[in-house]
Amino acid sequence: MATEILMPALSPTMEEGTLAKWLVKEGDTVSSGDIMAEIETDKATMEFEAVDEGIIGKILIVEGAEGVKVNTPIAILVEEGEDASALPASAPAAAAVTEAAPVAVEAAAPAAAVPAAPVVDLSPDWPADAEMTQQTVREALRDAMAEEMRSDENVYLMGEEVAEYQGAYKISQGLLDEFGSKRVIDTPITEHGFTGIAVGSAMAGLKPIVEFMTFNFAMQAMDQIINSAAKTLYMSGGQMGCPIVFRGPNGAAARVAAQHSQDYTAWYMQVPGLKVVAPYSAADAKGLLKSAIRDPNPVVFLENEILYGRSYDMPQVDDLTVPLGKARIWREGSDVTIVSFGIGMQLALEAADKLAEDGINAEVIDLRTIRPMDTGAIINSVMKTNRLVTVEEGWPQGSVGSYISSVVMQEAFDYLDAPVINLTGKDVPMPYAANLEKLALVTTDEVIAAVKQVTYR
Amino acid sequence: MAARKTTKKPNVSAEELKTYYREMLLIRRFEEKAGQLYGMGLIGGFCHLYIGQEAVVVGLEAAAEDGDKRITSYRDHGHMLACGMEPGGVMAELTGREGGLSKGKGGSMHMFSKEKHFYGGHGIVGAQVPLGAGLAFADKYKENGRVTFTYFGDGAANQGQVYETFNMAAIWSLPVVFVIENNQYAMGTSQARSTSTKDIYHRGEAFGIPGEIVNGMDVMAVKEAGEKAVAHCRAGKGPYILEVKTYRYRGHSMSDPAKYRTREEVQKVREQSDPIEHVRELLLSGKHASEDDLKAIDKEIKEIVNKAAEFSKESPEPSLDELWTDIYA
Numbered sequence: 001m002a003t004e005i006l007m008p009a010l011s012p013t014m015e016e017g018t019l020a021k022w023l024v025k026e027g028d029t030v031s032s033g034d035i036m037a038e039i040e041t042d043k044a045t046m047e048f049e050a051v052d053e054g055i056i057g058k059i060l061i062v063e064g065a066e067g068v069k070v071n072t073p074i075a076i077l078v079e080e081g082e083d084a085s086a087l088p089a090s091a092p093a094a095a096a097v098t099e100a101a102p103v104a105v106e107a108a109a110p111a112a113a114v115p116a117a118p119v120v121d122l123s124p125d126w127p128a129d130a131e132m133t134q135q136t137v138r139e140a141l142r143d144a145m146a147e148e149m150r151s152d153e154n155v156y157l158m159g160e161e162v163a164e165y166q167g168a169y170k171i172s173q174g175l176l177d178e179f180g181s182k183r184v185i186d187t188p189i190t191e192h193g194f195t196g197i198a199v200g201s202a203m204a205g206l207k208p209i210v211e212f213m214t215f216n217f218a219m220q221a222m223d224q225i226i227n228s229a230a231k232t233l234y235m236s237g238g239q240m241g242c243p244i245v246f247r248g249p250n251g252a253a254a255r256v257a258a259q260h261s262q263d264y265t266a267w268y269m270q271v272p273g274l275k276v277v278a279p280y281s282a283a284d285a286k287g288l289l290k291s292a293i294r295d296p297n298p299v300v301f302l303e304n305e306i307l308y309g310r311s312y313d314m315p316q317v318d319d320l321t322v323p324l325g326k327a328r329i330w331r332e333g334s335d336v337t338i339v340s341f342g343i344g345m346q347l348a349l350e351a352a353d354k355l356a357e358d359g360i361n362a363e364v365i366d367l368r369t370i371r372p373m374d375t376g377a378i379i380n381s382v383m384k385t386n387r388l389v390t391v392e393e394g395w396p397q398g399s400v401g402s403y404i405s406s407v408v409m410q411e412a413f414d415y416l417d418a419p420v421i422n423l424t425g426k427d428v429p430m431p432y433a434a435n436l437e438k439l440a441l442v443t444t445d446e447v448i449a450a451v452k453q454v455t456y457r
Numbered sequence: 458m459a460a461r462k463t464t465k466k467p468n469v470s471a472e473e474l475k476t477y478y479r480e481m482l483l484i485r486r487f488e489e490k491a492g493q494l495y496g497m498g499l500i501g502g503f504c505h506l507y508i509g510q511e512a513v514v515v516g517l518e519a520a521a522e523d524g525d526k527r528i529t530s531y532r533d534h535g536h537m538l539a540c541g542m543e544p545g546g547v548m549a550e551l552t553g554r555e556g557g558l559s560k561g562k563g564g565s566m567h568m569f570s571k572e573k574h575f576y577g578g579h580g581i582v583g584a585q586v587p588l589g590a591g592l593a594f595a596d597k598y599k600e601n602g603r604v605t606f607t608y609f610g611d612g613a614a615n616q617g618q619v620y621e622t623f624n625m626a627a628i629w630s631l632p633v634v635f636v637i638e639n640n641q642y643a644m645g646t647s648q649a650r651s652t653s654t655k656d657i658y659h660r661g662e663a664f665g666i667p668g669e670i671v672n673g674m675d676v677m678a679v680k681e682a683g684e685k686a687v688a689h690c691r692a693g694k695g696p697y698i699l700e701v702k703t704y705r706y707r708g709h710s711m712s713d714p715a716k717y718r719t720r721e722e723v724q725k726v727r728e729q730s731d732p733i734e735h736v737r738e739l740l741l742s743g744k745h746a747s748e749d750d751l752k753a754i755d756k757e758i759k760e761i762v763n764k765a766a767e768f769s770k771e772s773p774e775p776s777l778d779e780l781w782t783d784i785y786a
Contacts, residue, residue: 203588
């Protein structure tokens, strides 16, 4: 049967090209792999190979022809004994292609102009009458890992110095003794490699906890976190998930300078497929880490070195979990909303105490999970207070706060009585000198000043 | 690339030979059809064809047992067909349709099958190497006796993460076969211009990982080496490296004019070392099959491929709400 040879698309962007040269003539026999023509694309001159066997019955486009559209018949291939002249020189194949691949265009529904107040989950995470003891964030994180490792054989911990050294920051203290070296694994200093190995093991059904000694070193492993862990579920059409937790201290510690003092929250927050958690208190650290380990998705769990040694109330309940994606209102107020997370909460709460002395009643929201973000809790609060200040340690351009600002503008613009202020770290690499480092970080005084600005005091 | 040894009498049954012939031919015809559909604009973006390398994956699959895992790079269509994934599902993924193995959301470089233990299809050069070691890590953790085939090219062999992985695979004795599919060109850069060592598997020696060169144009040689490597891994001796010397006939991707090598070089390999022709000759000269028998196989394969192509054209584009699904489990 005669077949039409069509002008091929020879690059992802090619729409038309020049038929530079025919290397066969009518009557020539060709077989698979033979070069038939040279075609100039938008990028290069390409050799065009035959796919089927046959005889060149007729050449439809002469050499030198420019602007030949992709899928235009350029020649007719016949079998032995067939006559090309009997064939209609039409382009049905090209038409068929257009029909077969319709580009579906449908306008997305416009976002509702005036949203109703969002439904927000305000339920307590543990019973109000739960007995409280004091526990450090460090112990809370260790207990969370130990409890989950006891209940699920597939959970294991991997990282630098997590086993025999008991953790560079002593988060994994005692875990090697309890779970052995099969499940508490010291790695070489090789973040890119061991992160990839952990991600691969998660695809095969294990539930790894990867400890980065600090998140600064996770930049070495960024490709595996984003391209392998976060995107695979989508790329596989939902077949291949990656239940994994990446955890470790994030942000500035003290006097460790630029390469060891970066807040990565805004980076990870951008990535669909990742969940991003940044706890402040010990109870949240424990409850959120347990939820993160159980979550079937990759979770980036951002801790803070300065908070590790701080003690907070820890409810004495069995199997404490805190759901991901739910903010916590630490302090109710009516004059202004302060939104923060992680160590920024310390500044927000200190500022709120001082502001109360001046008669300004601040509502303080701890995001706890940055992605998915409980924007409903923020909007609900702004509808009440009409003013918003966000607080974080990271850099200003593309910050968590700037995302919150855009959401609030779109969904609660009419409720705002003042421009939103995003407090961030200064737009500089972290300096070493004590006085400069202090200057680079966001401070409680800055929070107080910003609140006074948005409340026009 | 090593010249094919046609003098050696293979210790292989006629049925096995026919199976290899059929499986390699399926990959070749499938890839030719994919190239054609690309030319017609039905397949978009990047499309990396496996033509010329068929014996590598067919030989190694013959050495695999049920439940063993495999993972590879973006030149992945052959691996999927060889491990038994549906040709129609693969082709429909190439055309970006609902019936594709990733529902049209992955494309040529990103397909997976839990059922066939195929873990992708990865688009970042070298990234699949630690992932593959991770699959083996999980098998060792579960003590299930499985082995993972981790495929990568001569180009990926210059990525740092490969050596991070060699180190950990060795210290943890992971049951992983590292298969270096050395087709001699990392996109347009020849191995001589990019790689300090002539035989890449030697780099494993620095980590105490044994390995060997395999003639990748001889499917029996590949199978034999594969069996040796798998036995090493299954015995708990840790990783093994197979550097399989092979050749890709087509460009790196569809838009590669391949000016970095001569037409003659390609022709010479095609004429003298083609892995499919090799088996075809063995079948005919050993009187294991007649020309008619082989024609019948050719016809059968052509039908499978045409059916896959038809399916890939008829399957509708994914529904628009698929944009928002499968982001979180």
